[in-house]
Amino acid sequence: MTIRENIMGLQHLGIPTVDMEKSIAWYTEVLGFTNIEEKKLPEQNLHAAFLKKGNLVLELYPTEDASERVHGHIDHVALDVKDIQEAFAEMKKSGATLLDTEIQTLPFFEKGVSFFTVLGPSGEKVEFNQFL
Numbered sequence: 760m761t762i763r764e765n766i767m768g769l770q771h772l773g774i775p776t777v778d779m780e781k782s783i784a785w786y787t788e789v790l791g792f793t794n795i796e797e798k799k800l801p802e803q804n805l806h807a808a809f810l811k812k813g814n815l816v817l818e819l820y821p822t823e824d825a826s827e828r829v830h831g832h833i834d835h836v837a838l839d840v841k842d843i844q845e846a847f848a849e850m851k852k853s854g855a856t857l858l859d860t861e862i863q864t865l866p867f868f869e870k871g872v873s874f875f876t877v878l879g880p881s882g883e884k885v886e887f888n889q890f891l
Contacts (some may be wrong), residue, residue: 760842762849770839770888771809773824775832779806782819786810792817796868807867835876835884843873843889850877850887858884864891 785841786792792810799806807820818837840846847862856878865875870891879885 760845762846762853763783765842765846765849766887767839767841768884769815770815770837771818773818773820773835773884773886774831775834775881776819777822779808779819779821783808783810786819787819798867800866805865809867823847835886837874837886837888840887843875843887846887846889847875850875 774782783794787794787810790812792812794808795811795816796809797807805820807818810817810819819841843862844877851857857875858877859875862873864871870888872888872890874886874888876884876886
């Protein structure tokens with residue numbers, strides 16, 4: 760399977776926020792998103808919320824430095840893939856700049872997710888993500 764066949768579509772957009780509670784409230788109460796998953800993993804210094812409206816999913820996560828947010832910053836685009844192992848192997852072969860040296864796994868959603876991130880041609884972060 761090639762990477763073109765492996766990618767199924769957009770999985771989520773990652774948005775850093777300086778105030779998680781305020782951001783979650785705005786997206787849910789004002790815009791009508793549903794909070795479908797929120798996890799705080801203090802041992803990994805991780806907090807993330809996934810909000811959904813239609814087929815659009817946003818991942819909100821905290822940033823301590825407001826200066827990291829230049830003009831309302833979207834941090835990464837996550838692509839949904841069928842086979843994370845094949846996607847990782849193909850991206851390694853392609854010569855893409857890998858930001859992860861191995862596939863990562865986090866306990867989000869029912870069975871977890873596996874992912875890795877590469878840099879696109881203009882320095883944008885593109886995450887390849889598979890629900891487990």
